[in-house]
C-alpha cells in the first residue's frame with residue numbers, strides 16, 4: 127500500500143527527495159513509546175466519553191500491546207513512506223486491528239499529538255538529568271569534604287589572589303549545579319502540561335475530557351489555549367537554555383581540570399581511564415574527557431540558538447518548521463546525560479596533589495590582603511594600608527622571597543604598627559581561618575556548607 131494517510135486530496139505523489147526531505151521518522155521514532163502512551167490515554171478517554179465503543183478501545187489496547195512488543199524487539203518496520211512516528215504507528219495498528227485503528231485519530235491531530243509526545247519524552251529526560259545532577263553534586267561533596275583544609279591559590283585574572291581551600295573551590299561548582307537543578311525542576315513545571323485535545327489548532331467538536339487525559343498521563347494541568355498548545359516550543363527552549371548553562375558550568379570546571387593537570391601546574395591527576403595517549407608522543411596523557419566536555423558545550427549552545435531561531439518567525443499556529451525541533455532537543459538531552467554520567471565517574475578519580483597546591487601559594491604574595499587587613503584593624507585607613515603593603519610586596523619581590531619571609535625589622539620600616547603577631551596573619555592557615563563567615567573559605571565554613579548541601583540533597 128503506497129498511499130499516504132493524507133494522499134486522497136492529491137493528484138500526484140511526492141518525489142523521493144520531497145519524501146525524504148519532509149519525513150521525520152528516522153529521528154522521531156525514538157518517541158514511539160510516548161506516542162503509544164498518549165494514544166492509549168486518548169483512546170481510553172474517547173471510549174469513556176462514548177465517542178468510540180469499548181470494543182474499539184479493547185482492540186486498540188490489544189493492537190498497541192503487540193506493536194509495542196514489535197518495536198521493543200526491533201522487529202517494527204519503520205517506513206519513510208509513512209513520514210513520521212505517528213503515521214507509522216497508526217498504519218501498523220490499523221493493519222493489526224482494522225477499523226478501530228482508523229477511529230483512534232478521532233478528535234485529535236498530529237499537531238497536538240506530537241506536542242504531547244515531546245513533552246512526555248522531555249519530562250523523562252528532565253527526571254533523568256535531575257537524578258544525575260544529584261549524583262554529580264554528591265561526587266563533588268565527597269571530594270570537597272576530603273579537601274576542606276587543602277590550601278590552594280585562589281585566582282583572579284589567573285594571577286594568585288588569596289588562599290582558598292580546594293574544598294571551597296569545588297563547592298563553588300556544587301552551588302552552580304544546585305542552581306542548574308533548580309532551573310531544570312522549574313522548566314519541568316511548564317513542560318508538564320497537556321496539549322492533547324487542542325486538535326489541529328482550534329479544539330474539537332467531540333465531547334472530549336482533557337482533564338482525564340492529563341491525569342492518565344501524569345500531567346499537572348492542561349494547556350489553556352489550543353493555538354498556543356500546538357505551536358509553541360518555549361518549553362523545549364527553556365530546557366535547552368538550562369542545558370546550556372549547565373554545560374557552561376561543566377565547561378569551566380573542565381577548563382580548570384585541564385589546566386590543573388598540565389605538568390606546568392600539576393595540581394591534580396586524572397585517572398587514566400578518562401585520558402588518552404598520543405599515537406606519536408609516547409609520554410602523553412591527555413585529558414580528553416574534560417576537553418570534549420568543553421567542546422560539546424558548543425553544540426549544546428548551538429542547539430539553543432537553533433530552537434530560538436526556529437521559533438522567531440512562525441505565525442500561529444502549527445507550522446512544519448516545528449518538526450526541526452526534535453534533533454537539537456534530543457541531541458541536547460543526550461549530550462547532557464552522557465556528560466553528567468561521565469563527570470560523576472571522573473570526580474572520584476581525581477588525585478589531589480596538595481603539595482603542589484601549597485607550593486603555588488608561596489609564590490604571588492597570596493596573603494598581601496591579610497597584611498592590609500591587619501593594619502586596618504590597627505587603625506590604618508584601608509587605602510593607606512594598601513599602599514604600605516604594596517611597598518612591602520615590592521621589597522619582597524626584589525629580594526625574591528614571600529611576605530612572611532621578610533624580617534620584622536624590615537616590615538616595621540613600612541609601618542611601625544606591625545608587630546610579631548603579623549606572622550600568624552601572613553600564614554596560609556591564618557588567612558584561611560580568618561575568612562570565617564557564611565560563604566567564606568575557612569575550613570569550618572566549608573564543612574558547614576558541605577553539611578547544608580548534603581541535607582538539601584537528602
Ligand code: ARG
Nearest residue numbers: 150210236237240446448449
Ligand atoms: N512530524 C510532525 C512534527 O514533527 C508531526 C506533526 C505534523 N503535522 C502536520 N500538520 N504536518 O512536527
